[in-house]
Amino acid sequence: MSFLAGLRYMDRRWIFLGVGLLVLLPLLFSFHIAPVQPSNRARGFYDAIEKVPEGSVVLLPGDYDPGTAAENYPMHLAAARQLMRRNMKIIALALYPAGPPLTDQVLRIAGAEYHKTEGVDYVNLGYKVGNELVMSQMGQSIPKTFPVDNRGIPVNKIPVMKGIQNFQQIRLIVNVSAGYPGTKEWVQQVVSRYHVPMVAGVTAVSAPEYYPYLQAGQLHGLLGGMAGAAEYEILVGAPGLATRGMDAQSLAHLFIAFMIILGNLAFLAGSKKGNGR
Amino acid sequence: MKREIPILITLVSGLFMLLAWFVPHPTVRSAYEGLQNWAIVVVGFTYVLGVANLLRINVRQVSRKERDWPYKIVLLAGILVTMAVGFSEGNHYTDVDSRFQWIYRTFYSPMTATMFSLLAFFIASAAFRAFRIRSVEALLLAIAAFILMLGRVPLGAAIHPAIPAAADWLMEIPQNAAKRGILIGAALGVMATGIRVILGLEKTYGGGES
Numbered sequence: 396m397s398f399l400a401g402l403r404y405m406d407r408r409w410i411f412l413g414v415g416l417l418v419l420l421p422l423l424f425s426f427h428i429a430p431v432q433p434s435n436r437a438r439g440f441y442d443a444i445e446k447v448p449e450g451s452v453v454l455l456p457g458d459y460d461p462g463t464a465a466e467n468y469p470m471h472l473a474a475a476r477q478l479m480r481r482n483m484k485i486i487a488l489a490l491y492p493a494g495p496p497l498t499d500q501v502l503r504i505a506g507a508e509y510h511k512t513e514g515v516d517y518v519n520l521g522y523k524v525g526n527e528l529v530m531s532q533m534g535q536s537i538p539k540t541f542p543v544d545n546r547g548i549p550v551n552k553i554p555v556m557k558g559i560q561n562f563q564q565i566r567l568i569v570n571v572s573a574g575y576p577g578t579k580e581w582v583q584q585v586v587s588r589y590h591v592p593m594v595a596g597v598t599a600v601s602a603p604e605y606y607p608y609l610q611a612g613q614l615h616g617l618l619g620g621m622a623g624a625a626e627y628e629i630l631v632g633a634p635g636l637a638t639r640g641m642d643a644q645s646l647a648h649l650f651i652a653f654m655i656i657l658g659n660l661a662f663l664a665g666s667k668k669g670n671g672r
Numbered sequence: 673m674k675r676e677i678p679i680l681i682t683l684v685s686g687l688f689m690l691l692a693w694f695v696p697h698p699t700v701r702s703a704y705e706g707l708q709n710w711a712i713v714v715v716g717f718t719y720v721l722g723v724a725n726l727l728r729i730n731v732r733q734v735s736r737k738e739r740d741w742p743y744k745i746v747l748l749a750g751i752l753v754t755m756a757v758g759f760s761e762g763n764h765y766t767d768v769d770s771r772f773q774w775i776y777r778t779f780y781s782p783m784t785a786t787m788f789s790l791l792a793f794f795i796a797s798a799a800f801r802a803f804r805i806r807s808v809e810a811l812l813l814a815i816a817a818f819i820l821m822l823g824r825v826p827l828g829a830a831i832h833p834a835i836p837a838a839a840d841w842l843m844e845i846p847q848n849a850a851k852r853g854i855l856i857g858a859a860l861g862v863m864a865t866g867i868r869v870i871l872g873l874e875k876t877y878g879g880g881e882s
Contacts, residue, residue: 407797414796429830434840461781462788493784495766496776503768521766524719525712532712535705547763599824606848607855622824645827647792651799652818658800 399664417650421642428642437626440594440616443567444477451566452484452559459573460493463598468497469637470596470624471571475505477631484555485517490529490576495521495545518555521545526576530584534561568593578605582613596623679872686870816842
């Protein structure tokens with residue numbers, strides 16, 4: 396049996412070891428294979444926030460949980476940083492039950508960096524059950540949909556919520572989404588109905604779903620997965636978790652491409668040997 | 673009557689919600705909001721039902737010592753302890769130093785992230801074992817996969833600037849065209865199903881046959 400044909404029977408734990416090392420080593424020993432080049436989609440995301448006048452009210456729904464935090468969390472943090480640098484008033488919320496602690500963490504970190512105060516400069520309204528219904532209800536009244544914030548404080552006692560009734564007071568939606576409910580539902584329920592501009596940061600696997608909305612102008616920018624987050628971190632000027640992760644992702648992608656070629660070569664070698672018998 | 677009443681409720685509420693979209697009168701808007709609030713409460717109750725069902729099924733399996741029953745004890749302990757801790761802390765369960773947040777950070781967060789990250793290992797293994805280029809279509813898929821995998825990371829641009837450009841073209845033209853078709857088809861399907869539900873032609877949601 397030739398070496399290639401024999402590869403068909405390779406223990407798959409060798410493949411697992413290969414992936415593990417290629418992901419782990421770049422994270423442990425930081426080296427830069429190639430610089431991150433921001434795409435037009437990431438620039439659109441960044442520019443949309445830059446175009447909003449300073450001090451405007453921005454909605455920041457963080458619709459994800461720790462399962463996709465590797466992709467969503469860096470873009471969420473970078474977005475909070477850009478919004479706070481521009482002195483925006485942030486109204487954050489989550490339509491994923493496990494989302495609010497991540498939003499809290501993001502706001503706390505960015506808030507400390509830019510000397511912002513919870514309740515005055517930003518608020519986390521927390522989680523509300525109901526998916527699209529919550530979005531639709533917010534169109535009628537945000538204070539009625541979220542009568543208290545994540546800490547249980549009535550929204551009428553929170554300074555940043557003063558004068559906020561519905562989407563008319565929101566200048567931009569910055570959605571960080573892992574799937575359903577998320578970007579697609581915000582576009583369908585809010586952007587198309589109330590014409591609020593929106594940008595989205597999504598997982599890589601779901602990004603293709605939102606290209607039609609981007610091309611139609613319903614989304615002004617789109618960050619796809621960790622690569623999108625890294626591009627955005629570069630634009631914000633705060634390279635972080637995603638930028639560090641790009642070397643690991645580059646090598647993992649290369650390894651998977653190599654595995655496809657190797658798997659097919661092994662298959663071909665095995666088939667020829669079988670035909671020859 | 674057991675079938676007719678749910679169908680009647682669906683018909684009336686479905687038609688009302690459809691018409692209320694176009695009627696800005698305060699009375700209609702108020703009823704519209706009220707119905708949406710009801711829906712949110714009903715969706716909230718499904719979570720309670722979900723937990724009750726999970727407890728019922730797993731307690732039964734543990735008591736009968738069915739397959740993998742020790743893991744179900746871990747599941748039951750996890751859900752009951754987390755709920756008890758959350759309820760005992762009241763409104764303070766969201767505080768950074770609360771015990772509920774400790775459970776979230778120490779158990780829930782790393783475990784869910786681990787489940788998702790396992791995908792990388794299985795995708796690599798599947799790429800080696802299952803991705804067979806046996807036809808022209810499979811070859812096209814493989815070429816597109818190579819371009820996208822390399823074009824979406826900085827390494828692609830470092831190899832050749834044409835790779836990210838080709839990846840962008842693939843995503844913005846052929847992929848987008850296919851996705852638009854799927855989206856339009858799915859939207860038409862949703863509309864057709866909605867009309868069938870409102871008219872009582874679609875009864876599977878109530879446990880009956882269409």
